[in-house]
Amino acid sequence: MSAGGARALVVLAALAVLFAIPQFTSHEYVLALGVSFAMFSVLSGGLNLVYGYTGLLSFAQVGFFGIGGYAAALLVTELGWSLLTGAAAGGLLAAAVGLVIGYSSLRLSRHAFAIVSLSFALLCLIVARDWVSLTRGAMGIPGLPAPVLDLPGGTRWRIAQPADFYYLLFGFAVFAHAVIYLVVTSRLGRAMRAIKLNEPLAQSQGINPLAYKLLAIALSALLAGIVGGLFVFYLTIVDPSIFDFYYTETMLIMVIIGGPGSFWGVLLASAVLAALPDLLRFTTDLRMVLYGAVLIAAMLLFPSGVGGWLQQRRIARWRRPQPASQ
Amino acid sequence: MDLNFYAQLLLNGIVIGVIYALIAMGLSLIFGVLEIVNFAHGEFYMLGAMLAYFLTVNAGLGYWPTVLIVVAVAVCVGYVLYEALLASMRGANFERSILLTLGLSMVLQNGAVFLFTTTPKMVASSLSYSNILLGGLRLSLSRLYALGLGLAAFAALYLILYRTRIGKAMRGVAQSRDAALMVGIDPRAVSRLAVAIGIGLSGLAGAALAPVYAVHPLMGFSFVFKAFAIIIIGGLGNVSGAAIAAVVLGILESLIGGFLPLVMVDALVFVSMIAVLLLRPQGLFGRGVRV
Numbered sequence: 001m002s003a004g005g006a007r008a009l010v011v012l013a014a015l016a017v018l019f020a021i022p023q024f025t026s027h028e029y030v031l032a033l034g035v036s037f038a039m040f041s042v043l044s045g046g047l048n049l050v051y052g053y054t055g056l057l058s059f060a061q062v063g064f065f066g067i068g069g070y071a072a073a074l075l076v077t078e079l080g081w082s083l084l085t086g087a088a089a090g091g092l093l094a095a096a097v098g099l100v101i102g103y104s105s106l107r108l109s110r111h112a113f114a115i116v117s118l119s120f121a122l123l124c125l126i127v128a129r130d131w132v133s134l135t136r137g138a139m140g141i142p143g144l145p146a147p148v149l150d151l152p153g154g155t156r157w158r159i160a161q162p163a164d165f166y167y168l169l170f171g172f173a174v175f176a177h178a179v180i181y182l183v184v185t186s187r188l189g190r191a192m193r194a195i196k197l198n199e200p201l202a203q204s205q206g207i208n209p210l211a212y213k214l215l216a217i218a219l220s221a222l223l224a225g226i227v228g229g230l231f232v233f234y235l236t237i238v239d240p241s242i243f244d245f246y247y248t249e250t251m252l253i254m255v256i257i258g259g260p261g262s263f264w265g266v267l268l269a270s271a272v273l274a275a276l277p278d279l280l281r282f283t284t285d286l287r288m289v290l291y292g293a294v295l296i297a298a299m300l301l302f303p304s305g306v307g308g309w310l311q312q313r314r315i316a317r318w319r320r321p322q323p324a325s326q
Numbered sequence: 327m328d329l330n331f332y333a334q335l336l337l338n339g340i341v342i343g344v345i346y347a348l349i350a351m352g353l354s355l356i357f358g359v360l361e362i363v364n365f366a367h368g369e370f371y372m373l374g375a376m377l378a379y380f381l382t383v384n385a386g387l388g389y390w391p392t393v394l395i396v397v398a399v400a401v402c403v404g405y406v407l408y409e410a411l412l413a414s415m416r417g418a419n420f421e422r423s424i425l426l427t428l429g430l431s432m433v434l435q436n437g438a439v440f441l442f443t444t445t446p447k448m449v450a451s452s453l454s455y456s457n458i459l460l461g462g463l464r465l466s467l468s469r470l471y472a473l474g475l476g477l478a479a480f481a482a483l484y485l486i487l488y489r490t491r492i493g494k495a496m497r498g499v500a501q502s503r504d505a506a507l508m509v510g511i512d513p514r515a516v517s518r519l520a521v522a523i524g525i526g527l528s529g530l531a532g533a534a535l536a537p538v539y540a541v542h543p544l545m546g547f548s549f550v551f552k553a554f555a556i557i558i559i560g561g562l563g564n565v566s567g568a569a570i571a572a573v574v575l576g577i578l579e580s581l582i583g584g585f586l587p588l589v590m591v592d593a594l595v596f597v598s599m600i601a602v603l604l605l606r607p608q609g610l611f612g613r614g615v616r617v
Contacts, residue, residue, distance in 0.1 A: 057421040104600050108607040111420055115554045122551040123596045249432055285440040292432025299426040300414060
């Protein structure tokens with residue numbers, strides 16, 4: 001069987017297992033880990049698109065995530081929108097904000113983009129805390145109602161149980177990864193990689209770097225915004241902690257460990273690290289110290305992540321001189 | 327509204343602006359010489375303030391010995407930081423050095439939270455309560471000292487950069503690394519000194535502000551947000567541009583903060599950064615050197 005066929009089987013098997021989990025256990029902790037994996041995998045997948053494929057280090061993902069969360073929560077509670085339209089509007093708003101930030105800072109340099117994206121994420125936190133008339137300040141918007149989805153065929157799906165949220169986020173994560181996979185394996189993805197590797201060369205081949213960079217930012221912001229919009233209903237509250245730097249650090253670690261620019265590597269790292277709180281049962285502070293140490297070690301020892309390291313080994317194997325045949 | 331009120335806001339703004347400048351100048355110097363954006367810069371400000379707190383409250387040292395020790399320790403930490411971590415980043419890409427310093431910031435910040443908890447600590451010394459009156463204006467002695475320390479640091483940095491050989495070498499490396507190498511400047515010695523000065527300035531800012539504000543592990547985080555905006559507005563790598571932008575920002579913040587909610591101040595910082603990027607991407611005082 002070809003490598004591609006084997007990979008497709010593994011993916012189908014993994015999807016089947018993930019789909020079946022709520023049938024075997026209604027244990028809330030297991031489902032919570034699943035929801036956390038789905039949510040983080042979309043965030044890290046988007047970051048991988050921006051950083052891993054296009055080469056733009058972004059700290060803004062958490063801002064898009066929170067903007068989506070706040071927008072969806074406000075649209076649903078204040079204006080009575082449905083969950084899906086609210087989350088979609090949150091995603092579109094996040095994408096629009098992403099375009100503004102990207103357009104203004106990328107005219108200068110990638111460096112400016114990294115700095116501006118960080119400032120943007122911190123600004124979101126401050127605005128959420130201090131613009132009390134819109135966001136209700138530090139208390140946030142508690143008691144988000146259990147959303148109801150009108151499914152085709154006239155059934156109404158009331159999303160209230162952990163298993164319902166598991167399926168909702170799982171379904172969206174599959175959709176988001178399918179979109180990311182289609183982008184990175186298409187001409188778009190090749191152009192993005194070319195920009196990352198050598199921007200002047202890509203430009204000389206007729207690729208407009210700014211357009212592809214903005215596309216990557218907008219798409220990752222859209223996905224992060226939507227997943228934020230869905231996730232807050234699972235939490236049933238949105239407050240300024242949705243902009244916490246913790247999310248940024250975690251998704252960065254996932255991308256770095258998985259290997260920037262490696263679709264499956266980042267997905268796998270997201271799964272492992274989402275389950276890790278279970279293995280590392282110490283306080284968040286110490287976990288973040290550990291993540292920081294991992295980041296330092298990774299930058300000193302394997303800058304291209306585990307995925308990149310494996311790929312380098314594969315290339316080294318190809319290059320190894322074959323034993324001379326008689 | 328009487329004039330005194332404005333003058334008071336102006337004075338407070340200058341003090342805070344000078345402290346912003348200490349942090350932003352160090353950040354800008356490190357960027358100019360090493361092309362590394364030090365994401366952990368705010369944490370060294372926090373550690374400086376923490377150390378000042380322990381020296382003052384636990385060890386019972388006075389103001390001046392505390393400041394001296396904190397700055398000396400910060401300079402040494404800068405040397406170690408360069409030798410242990412940043413030196414190996416030479417020639418590495420920009421994102422890698424950012425992620426490295428981000429990792430360092432996570433270790434320092436969360437480590438401080440774990441060790442010291444997030445409870446704000448007050449450095450209560452006689453300084454905090456004594457005021458001097460300058461023709462109707464009230465300035466606490468701790469703020470006055472902070473202002474004096476900041477101005478002294480400006481002067482010292484200016485003298486180092488423009489009146490010494492190593493300072494000249496530093497400016498040379500910032501202008502063109504290759505050309506500096508060609509004329510025989512050792513980039514390692516220059517980079518090491520730039521990091522030591524940058525971290526030293528951060529430590530000084532922490533020690534100077536410890537008696538003015540409460541000390542807690544997350545203090546560096548909110549500060550560094552402004553410092554990044556300042557170095558963009560002042561022109562990446564432009565040290566005097568960063569100083570001017572910082573003082574102006576401190577004054578504006580104080581004046582606006584007197585009338586409008588705090589969120590407007592933070593929004594102003596961000597909006598001015600975006601406006602500068604759109605209208606004058608090389609920074610208000612950009613020096614035309616490729617970043």
